[in-house]
Amino acid sequence: MIALSIVCGLFVGLINAALDYLIFYRDVRGTFLEMLLTDPPAHEIYIRLLILLTFAGFGVVVSWVMSRQRRAVDALRESEERFRLLFERSPIGYQSLDADGRFLEVNPVWLDALGYDRPEVVGQWFGDFLAPEYQDLFRERFPRFKEAGEVHGVQFEMVRKDGDRLIVEFDGRVGHDEQGNFKQMHCVLRDVTKQKQAQEALWESQRFLQTVVDAVPEMMLVIDRDYRVVLANRTAKTFCGSEDPVAAGMKCHQVTRRCDDPCAAPADPCPLEQVVATGEPVSVVHVYRDARGDETFMEINAAPIFDGRGEVVQMIESCRDVTERMRSDEALRAAHDELEQKVQQRTAELETSNRQLTQEIAERKEAEEQLALFKRFVEVSGEGMGWAGLRGNVRYINSALCRIFGEDRPEDAYGKPVLRYYSEETQRRLQEEIFPAVLREGAWSGDLVIQSRTGKRIPTTNSLVVLRDSKGSPLGFANVATDLTERKRIEDELRKHRGHLEELVAERTTELEKANAELKREIGERKRTEKQLRLLSSAVQQSTEGMAVVGLDGCLQFCNQAFAEVHGYTPEELTGKDLSVFHTPQQIPSVEAADRQVKETGQFVGEIWHLRRDGSVFPARMHNTLLRDDSGAPIGIVGTLRDVTELKRTEEALRESEARFRELFDNMSSGVAVCEAVDGGGDFVLRDFNKAGERIEGIAKDEVIGGRLTETFPGVRKFGLLEVFRRVWRTGTPEYHPVTLYQDERIAGWRENYVYKLPSGEVVAIYDDVTERKQAEREREELIEQLENQNAELERFTYTVSHDLKNPLITIKGYLGLLEEDMAGGKDEAVEDDMERMSRAADRMVELLDELLELSRIGRMANPSEHVPLAEVAREAVELVAGRIAERGVVVEISPELPVVFGDRSRLREVLQNLVENAVKYMGDQPRPRIEIGARLGRGEPICYVRDNGLGIEPRYQEKIFGLFDQLDGRAEGTGIGLALVKRIVEVHGGRVWVESEGLERGATFCFCTAPEDKTENPVENEL
């Protein structure tokens, strides 16, 4: 720029000097020409011509200087291009290296990232900025990068000025010069340290998971659909005899069964088949027999793993040896069978006794019936019958005898001495003769008179026998006495007796049936109770939840397998133990507190640390309830327990990881928005937003979260990001949304977005505000455009100087030669023509230089801007051209509507003067030439115009005519600078000029407008 100024200054100075010289001669032009034409001594002419040659010298020098100038501009452009490349290709960090790997350029992002200042970096070897272990690698690889021309995703570790290390990823591209030689290497680098750390964290998390999975005592496998094991935990490996089943390419049945064929129903149903068929987790039990015939029961729990389309691609399988459980189940089943058997036996017994009873009843019934028959016989008998004890007391008499005895009822006679029913005489005879005879002989028959209690004497025939027991000992005497008159009454008595007996039998039968029903009910109830008890027992025993019952004395009364196992005991070992065995002394207070709570409120829920047999401790989630008897009195505590170590550890890890990511999220410089799809992916709801995002968008996180994307950022659709979100959400493929202008009512700025999808289905946008960068870019572009414009103008100027100024010189030099010849040949007419042409060429050159100077001065407004009434200025301009107007007979009309504009009065007059001159010049053969100077209202600004009815201009030339020295007609007078001058003046006034013409012979309207006062650019020292 300085060089350019110097050259231009020099040029203008030279032109000025030349002009001064010319102006001097212009005044004496007549004399000069006269001199030339009338008396032209040769040496005089040479002197004059030497002056002209000086101009040629200027031309050449200026031309040379200008081409120098252009080279400088080219260098500027090259440098600019390099810069633009730099910014265009380095969204994050940029460097360019020369062929030796030394820095040519680095951008601020790079410097910022590594903490250096530019002078410390440029010219240094790139390797010096790498971690020592990478330097040799770079030295070795750099020639290959150059050869390949492109390199992507290369990672190096760099060292910051403060010694910190950065992991960076490079994309490089070699820039070539026009000959295709290596010029420089452009590198874009990205700080991937955080990314690396995040990756490390991921690995760590995976290692942790592997450890957890390995710690599971159950065998765990992940299986492909072709049964191939793709993942196995340590238990599985141990089971395989420490051979890694994944590495060995084993199939699941080879691992679990050591068998080459897949498991098959019905004995061992294949869980994979079931999972694939149903898509649901399944649980199956397989029985394996080893060489010795011992059975191992394996419980296999299998769950499907789905791919994105919901197809089962793999299966997780966990295998547990449940032989113990199966055995205890077996034992339980045996006990159950035994019980069943006992119940059946008991039932059979009961049924037998029932049958016996029934039989007994039947027998008794039969006996009763026989007895009844016998009694009936006795009773019905008209014979009096009865028996007495050995002492002669009546034990029984039938009704007939009762009647005979004259008693009201037989009972009245019972216990009474039988003798009382006999006369004294008979009494004696009985005592002395008959009884001893009966006793002796066993029987006696004879007539006896019975003294009835009524006083009647009844003669009877008696038949006496001795009654003996089964041993033959005499029990008493039986007598049959016959009184035929009493027979009828005896019969009645007998009938009455029989009814009573039947009643008795019925009563007994009912009683027995009732007892029988009771027994049956009892058996049923017992069966039900047994069943419930069995269910309850197995539920408690098999529960994975630890369960225990503790007495009020603090001793364990019962615990299940899970409870015992979790503490490292067996249930038998624990029964009766004091609770203190589960706790360290430090834990006791919390245990006691829990105990109190249970006793006071009936319940305790919470975590208590427990002690294992091996001395290790674990957090347990407890749920304790007070146990009460029927009356409501507390009798103990029942508690359930679960080991929550894993739960706590996972939770802890999660919390840590979350905190880490949250910090990362909030501290990164790029904005991050996490969105969840709604309306089937039609819109998105913001779920998270980081601090950088708040800063960039100037909005608080709270205002954003939960809001719809299209509502919070209404410009997002036009911005193009919504479509990207939808695509990413649908396909899962990350996308880069290049620098685009975001605009809504609230904010506007350039954003660069990276969008990707999380496994959760949420879509994340990481973005940067590149507005400042964009602005800088735009400013640079404007500057470049300005430079290019100036450059083009310079070029035109150079061209003019080298071409248009040269033309008159060619003419003068050429005719000088002809002049000599013609003079020598004495051709006077020709000589005159030659001189005329030379003179005209010289004049033209003067004119050209004059106007070029004028043009160069326009940039420097000579006068300060003021409010200029155009109507006045138009009148002045017309006056200046009055001669030519009159010559051509043109009618000029100036509209009074012309506006007042802000600018340089004399320059504006020049504009109108040139336009009027131009209109007159191209009037053509118009018989009634007319020029109108007026104004109309354009887009909010007044447009002034000069309209003529002359030749007009074809549309294709309408732009061309404003160029320097562009004349449509080579023979037309003037230099061709006029319209260029107009254009330049109007542009300096911040306006523009154009021509409207419908074509040849249709006239032309030259329009121009100027900028309003507040926008008029400050007059600059133009370098022309």
Place this chain on the structure above:
Amino acid sequence: MNGEALIILHVEDNPDHSNLIIRTLRKHRVANQVFLVEDGEAALDFLLRRGQYADSAKSPRPHLVLLDLRIPKVDGQEVLRVIKTTEELLAIPVVVLTSSETEKDITEAYEHHANSYLVKPVGFEAFTEMMECLGFYWLGWNLHPWECHVRGNNE
């Protein structure tokens, strides 16, 4: 040669230059017939036989076109481009004769298949020498496509 009329189409807007050129050419008796046109449009009309040159008797095929670049209406480069892309014209040798020495003009002219590019010299001797050589070379030694001779014979 053979005493045939060799025809030049001279495109030049500066009358001083065209006069100078024609005079020097005549002086060395190299040009038998020179047609002068003063703008690009007229040049194309002549070559394509349009407008006032529609009559082919008035617009014979030239053996050589001497073309200035800075000419009104249609630019010299455009005239060159039309000649070299029009089937019946492209065989005609075109010598660019201009005062411009700019690289842009030279490159562009050759890109449009100009047969030669000459810069008008400043100086009578040089000018005369150039015209002499140009005449000898293009109209003497140089052979022309057959059609030009036929047209020439018609003149």
